[in-house]
Amino acid sequence: ETKTPRATCRRPDPDSTDLASMTYSLRKRILVTGGAGFLGSHLCQRLLAEGHDVICVDNFFTGTKDNIAQLLDNPYFELMRHDVTFPLYLEVDEIYNLACPASPIHYQFDPVQTTKTSVHGAINMLGLAKRLKAKIFQASTSEVYGDPTIHPQPESYWGNVNPNGPRSCYDEGKRCAETLFFDYRRQHGLRVKLARIFNTYGPRMHPNDGRVVSNFIVQALRGEPITLYGNGTQTRSFCYVDDLIEGFIRLMDSPDALAGPINLGNPGEFTMIELAETIRDLTGSQSPLVHEALPTDDPRQRQPDIALARSALDWEPRVALREGLKPTIDYFEQLLRLG
């Protein structure tokens, strides 16, 4: 399978007078909110590699300077400490709105701020996009489906979400952001792009956010017991970060008529026992598998339906779980070595 070719925008040779320098006009100024986070830092890196100017806005709640340290020397990269719940005045061509804590431990730390980030953050970034007539991408989530009653979930499924539980600040915040994106589109003709992201893993994910991939890798590397919640037969589908970022860019570059929402994730489904054994194998760890209580409302299964992404973006994940786990394990190994 081959990827659809995309226009590349290489930086022009300053001495060149030929047509190649016209590619210069393809260079865009792109704002990435939440750019110092896990996904945001990979997106900034990819956009810079394509020759764009990138402005990363982050309040460093869950993001770190370490995530973008290797970008700071790049003159086409700018870092701005700013909280998206406050207005932001900049001049850019495109906006990727990723700012929001993403794991339960982080988003439940200050749930009111989580809702503000999703809702006020969306209003401010949409206001900015409206003033600039800029195209704007929203990082939505599979959590908008809540505790789904159908599997796998197509984009047309409206979800099954508790409006006032401990997860609601995230789920309902993201759902309200979706409402705002589509109302700015209907009311103001904004060009919007909305991706519903499923579980993603890779280097720079948080070591302490309690998610299964980071937990298992850290436990395996430390030789500690690997904690399987419940009997470990529940399944999840994990997308490698590079595949996901390719999906972001394809969606952003797609025709204006395609606003989404569009599911992005890897449909390959694994039980938690399979995940634990793969990680134990790849790390050469002797860690035993132990069973702990299954959290309440833990979904039995989660798998994205990516038929729309396949047909509309010609996109599907390419990195198999074993392959993606290798650089992720390398990352955690280095992190643990540095203490």
Ligand code: NAD
């Ligand atoms: P992350 O926590 O690593 O990144 C979020 C970034 O947003 C952090 O750098 C954080 O400091 C920043 N941030 C938070 N609140 C902010 C605010 N008010 N103002 C400015 N910056 C703020 O999480 P991630 O996994 O990279 O997730 C990025 C986006 O993708 C989030 O919107 C998340 O909801 C969405 N998403 C991620 C996943 C996943 O599997 N990682 C799945 C579904 C959706």
Ligand code: UDP
């Ligand atoms: N906004 C912003 N940057 C801009 C333009 C607007 O942060 O460049 C914010 C502004 O604070 C406003 C929000 O975006 O509260 C929504 O803007 P919009 O124009 O939709 O609404 P209004 O200004 O009429 O409230």
Ligand code: UDP
């Ligand atoms: N899980 C586990 N051990 C852990 C952490 C998580 O068995 O140390 C299980 C968890 O019960 C769930 C799955 O792994 O069934 C995925 O959990 P995670 O919190 O990563 O993501 P989500 O439930 O949001 O998909």
